Amino acid sequence: MKADQIDDVVKLLREAYRGFVEPVVTQVAKDKDPYKVLISTILSLRTKDETTLRASIRLFDIADNIYKLNELNEDEIERLIYPVGFYKTKAKNLKKIARIIIENYGGKIPDDLDELLKLPNVGRKTANLVLAKGFGKPAICVDIHVHRISNRLGLVDTKTPEETEFALSKILPKKYWIEFNDLLVPFGQNICRPISPFCSKCIISKYCKRKGVNKSR
DNA sequence: AAAACGGGGGC
DNA sequence: GCCCCAGTTTT
Numbered sequence: 111m112k113a114d115q116i117d118d119v120v121k122l123l124r125e126a127y128r129g130f131v132e133p134v135v136t137q138v139a140k141d142k143d144p145y146k147v148l149i150s151t152i153l154s155l156r157t158k159d160e161t162t163l164r165a166s167i168r169l170f171d172i173a174d175n176i177y178k179l180n181e182l183n184e185d186e187i188e189r190l191i192y193p194v195g196f197y198k199t200k201a202k203n204l205k206k207i208a209r210i211i212i213e214n215y216g217g218k219i220p221d222d223l224d225e226l227l228k229l230p231n232v233g234r235k236t237a238n239l240v241l242a243k244g245f246g247k248p249a250i251c252v253d254i255h256v257h258r259i260s261n262r263l264g265l266v267d268t269k270t271p272e273e274t275e276f277a278l279s280k281i282l283p284k285k286y287w288i289e290f291n292d293l294l295v296p297f298g299q300n301i302c303r304p305i306s307p308f309c310s311k312c313i314i315s316k317y318c319k320r321k322g323v324n325k326s327r
Numbered sequence: 328a329a330a331a332c333g334g335g336g337g338c
Numbered sequence: 339g340c341c342c343c344a345g346t347t348t349t
Contacts, residue, residue, distance in 0.1 A: 133344070155345045161335070162344080193334055195343075233346050253344045270328095271345085295344060304342085 111265055113283070115317060119263065120286055122313045123293040130296035134159040135243065138166040144219035144244030145176050148226075149204065151236045156195035159299075165191040176217055180208035203231035221245045234272060242288040250278050251291040255298030262302065264319035 111119075131137075134154055139146035149169065154162040169190045173179040179187075188201040207229050211217060219240065220226055226237035234252070241249035252260075252271040256278075260266045266277035282290065294302075301308045309315055309326040 135344070151344070154343095156333080156343055158336075158343055195335085196333055196346090199332070199346095231346065235345060239344080251344085255344070291344085299344090 111263065111281070111317065116265075116281075116283065116286070119314050119317055120290075120293065123297055126297060126301070126313050127293055130300055131159075133292055133295045134162045134166070135239065136292060137163065138170070139243065142244060142246070144221070144240055146170060146174075147244035148207075148219055148232075148236070148240050149179070151239050152200055152204065152207075152231050153191055153194045155200075155231075155236070161194055165194045176208050176211050176219070179204065180212055200231060206230050207232075219244065221247065223249070234275060238275070239291065242291065246288065248284050248287040250275050250282065250287050252278070253291065253295065254304075255302075256291055256294045258304060259294050259298055259302050262320045262323075263314070263317055 135147060135150045138150040146166075150162065150166040153165050153169070157165075169179075169187070172186075172190060173182055182190075182205070184201050184205050187204055188197055191197050191201060191204075194200065210229060211219060215225070221241065221244075223237050223241060226232055226240055227234070238249040238251040241247040242251055250256075252275040254271070257268070257271045257274045260274055260278060261268060265281065266274050268274045268277055278290075301312050305324045307324065307326050309318070309321050312318065312321075315321055
């Protein structure tokens with residue numbers, strides 16, 4: 111895809127974005143607090159948005175910073191975040207993260223990819239979202255929506271999200287890195303769904319290489 | 328590369 | 339009942 115076509119895709123997605131509900135992490139962390147971005151992103155993994163939203167609000171009402179989170183025990187965290195996916199594992203890891211951040215990083219969420227990746231339950235998707243949304247640093251956050259849609263557009267031809275991140279870093283202008291994920295997630299949830307995508311309502315279908323796939327409507 | 332982790336909600 | 343969900347970790 112040519113550079114001017116990528117510009118057009120972003121422009122069209124920005125217009126469509128206004129009609130969508132914001133991604134849940136963006137809603138919860140409007141103040142761009144890296145702590146809230148990190149924690150709510152972890153809560154969101156394999157979890158529906160509405161569940162993530164409720165859990166995040168409950169947790170941040172009690173613990174809106176890393177020190178307060180550290181004061182909670184595992185059972186308390188479990189009860190606050192239930193029923194997000196893997197809530198027991200996440201409660202355990204959130205507790206660990208609080209301790210690590212306080213002991214090793216002076217209570218500050220690190221703004222470095224490799225350091226973030228050392229935290230339990232933090233992979234590339236979460237780490238890059240923290241960098242992009244929490245610190246405003248150029249980072250490409252590839253979740254399943256970005257991965258799927260980038261391939262449908264022919265922007266990349268990849269099997270795994272990690273490959274997609276690498277491929278996008280070569281062709282996507284840096285000025286779009288931070289917002290790319292925010293644009294594609296609601297688009298992927300509402301229009302460019304995994305199965306039965308609404309191709310007839312798609313504002314970027316002219317750039318799509320897989321129009322009509324998977325029982326599209 | 329593939330399975331496991333895990334509970335709620337949609338159909 | 340079966341399948342999906344802003345992935346990560348382990349095998």
